[in-house]
Amino acid sequence: MPDKNFHFNGFGSTAIHAGHTQDANYAHQVPIYASSTFVYDNAEQGMNRFSGKEEGFIYSRWGNPTFREAEEKINALETYSLPIETHAILHASGMAAITTLMLSNLKSGDKVVSHFSLYGGSDDLLQTVLPALGIESIIVDLTNLEIAEDVLKKNKNIKMLYLETPANPTIQCVDLEQLSKLAKQYGILVACDNTFATPYLQQPFNYDIDFIVHSTTKFLNGHGSAIGGVLLGRDVEFMKTKVTKTHRLLGGNANPFDAFLLIQGIKTLELRMIRHCHNASEVANFLNHHTKVARVNYAGLSTHPSYEIATKQMKHPGAMLSFELKDGLQGGISFMNKLKMCTRTVSLGTVDTLLSHPASMTHQSVSAEHREKYNITEGLIRMSVGIEDLQDIINDLEQALS
Numbered sequence: 001m002p003d004k005n006f007h008f009n010g011f012g013s014t015a016i017h018a019g020h021t022q023d024a025n026y027a028h029q030v031p032i033y034a035s036s037t038f039v040y041d042n043a044e045q046g047m048n049r050f051s052g053k054e055e056g057f058i059y060s061r062w063g064n065p066t067f068r069e070a071e072e073k074i075n076a077l078e079t080y081s082l083p084i085e086t087h088a089i090l091h092a093s094g095m096a097a098i099t100t101l102m103l104s105n106l107k108s109g110d111k112v113v114s115h116f117s118l119y120g121g122s123d124d125l126l127q128t129v130l131p132a133l134g135i136e137s138i139i140v141d142l143t144n145l146e147i148a149e150d151v152l153k154k155n156k157n158i159k160m161l162y163l164e165t166p167a168n169p170t171i172q173c174v175d176l177e178q179l180s181k182l183a184k185q186y187g188i189l190v191a192c193d194n195t196f197a198t199p200y201l202q203q204p205f206n207y208d209i210d211f212i213v214h215s216t217t218k219f220l221n222g223h224g225s226a227i228g229g230v231l232l233g234r235d236v237e238f239m240k241t242k243v244t245k246t247h248r249l250l251g252g253n254a255n256p257f258d259a260f261l262l263i264q265g266i267k268t269l270e271l272r273m274i275r276h277c278h279n280a281s282e283v284a285n286f287l288n289h290h291t292k293v294a295r296v297n298y299a300g301l302s303t304h305p306s307y308e309i310a311t312k313q314m315k316h317p318g319a320m321l322s323f324e325l326k327d328g329l330q331g332g333i334s335f336m337n338k339l340k341m342c343t344r345t346v347s348l349g350t351v352d353t354l355l356s357h358p359a360s361m362t363h364q365s366v367s368a369e370h371r372e373k374y375n376i377t378e379g380l381i382r383m384s385v386g387i388e389d390l391q392d393i394i395n396d397l398e399q400a401l402s
């Protein structure tokens with residue numbers, strides 16, 4: 001553990017050291033605190049913990065030392081080199097974090113505005129769960145700032161703007177700076193799902209965003225070994241009161257083992273992201289010149305509609321891309337079947353390269369008309385580029401495309 005008087009400055013050092021405290025038994029790594037409750041020396045101490053007079057853990061649904069290390073690490077990374085303080089709460093999953101975000105900020109009669117290209121679970125939450133509670137979701141094209149302003153102007157009771165950038169499956173980006181500015185003019189809260197970018201590539205708090213959510217299941221964990229989520233907010237007081245209470249009552253707490261895996265994963269975030277990003281740029285170039293590929297969606301290609309926004313707000317356009325095969329549904333199925341090293345699966349952000357075919361997998365039940373609207377064509381392949389040797393990834397793609 002670094003000396004308190006030594007100030008390390010790098011993002012990589014922060015990922016490795018932030019949040020770590022000296023263990024009572026001098027264990028090098030944070031222990032997995034597999035304990036549902038925490039004990040008191042006497043009744044007075046119990047009283048003082050409950051009243052908040054004394055710091056200390058009470059019950060793991062409320063908080064746990066292993067969770068805390070992960071929370072402090074992610075907090076440090078999302079505010080890295082920014083002069084602000086934020087508060088983070090670890091959750092059982094990305095969806096649990098998003099649920100706490102929504103239910104601690106919105107009530108019946110409120111409206112939330114979002115973009116049409118969202119993670120499937122978030123989209124479903126906004127379109128089915130929230131409306132059943134009397135919270136209206138307005139889904140519009142937020143890449144068009146005029147449409148965005150028009151919606152904010154014409155609707156009363158909009159409480160939150162919910163953003164996700166970059167987003168599936170066409171790697172669309174929305175402009176964090178402009179949308180945040182616009183929302184502030186109308187007194188609206190702004191939340192951003194930063195899962196695809198990670199704090200290494202993009203820091204939404206830099207743009208006055210109020211809340212950040214992550215599915216830590218993806219790049220932050222990095223190894224596909226645990227489900228998790230985190231919610232961060234820049235109004236520390238609100239986070240420690242209303243949001244904490246909502247989180248505790250909804251019961252979407254993390255568990256110590258998954259938090260431990262997450263902590264170990266985050267330590268190599270910078271190294272992994274550098275390689276993920278390098279490989280993704282090269283793979284995008286390779287696919288872009290391949291005769292079997294009709295189109296490549298990668299925000300690092302100057303032909304991509306989000307190229308300029310991605311260049312402005314991200315350190316690098318990231319490791320997610322999708323591409324369209326000329327041979328449609330059959331072409332997609334045949335390509336997926338031929339893969340020999342890359343992994344056929346959904347999800348993203350792991351060390352190995354993952355490919356999925358939305359038309360035959362995740363979006364099978366979605367009507368053709370809807371798929372078209374979301375640009376999910378029959379031959380679309382989604383790819384999370386891993387950190388294997390670049391040439392091996394390209395060789396596998398090449399033989400599967402042939």
Ligand SMILES: *Cc1c(COP(=O)(O)O)cnc(C)c1O
Pocket residue numbers: 093094095096119121122164193195196214215216217218227228229
């Ligand atoms: C996976 C994902 C989620 C949901 O996270 P879970 O951990 O699966 O609950 C939310 N947003 C994005 C962008 C995701 O990729």
